[in-house]
Amino acid sequence: MFDVNEYFEGKVKSIAFNTDTLPATLGVMAPGEYTFGTSEFETMTVASGALTVQLPGESSWQTFNATESFTVEANQSFNVKVSVDTAYVCAYGK
């Protein structure tokens, strides 16, 4: 019913679901550094832990804690640093 995917040799694992309006995933990232590419507009919300993020075209990094969100346009890549296991919800589309 819910598909599970893993990335980065299992250091990122996610479950696909649907919010009331958009397709989404909920996932967890182990400590590490990752680069993600977007195929559509994404809204990432931290559910537990923290993501330190370098958004597309930015030189600085920002940290997002539980309940905080950021968005990334389609066809971009962004960098993430994680220091504790971090749970997130990612919604796809607007």
Place this chain on the structure above:
Amino acid sequence: MFDVNEYFEGKVKSIAFNTDTLPATLGVMAPGEYTFGTSEFETMTVASGALTVQLPGESSWQTFNATESFTVEANQSFNVKVSVDTAYVCAYGK
């Protein structure tokens, strides 16, 4: 690295991880009604969607939306109604 479990014939699926202080799971529930038992103190936080919950010993139901939490003592059972796919984080222990 992150273990995946499923319950209720796959209508509830979860991934185990560790917060900075406690073992935890993140999971998603499909629409339905569920009864869960606790083996230890649990703090459930809704990450997306909503859980309508009948806590142990209560006759009334309360709805928890995204970012809202409730706790359940160890060795109790509680009932949950879900009307849209709902993502949650559950931390075990105090």
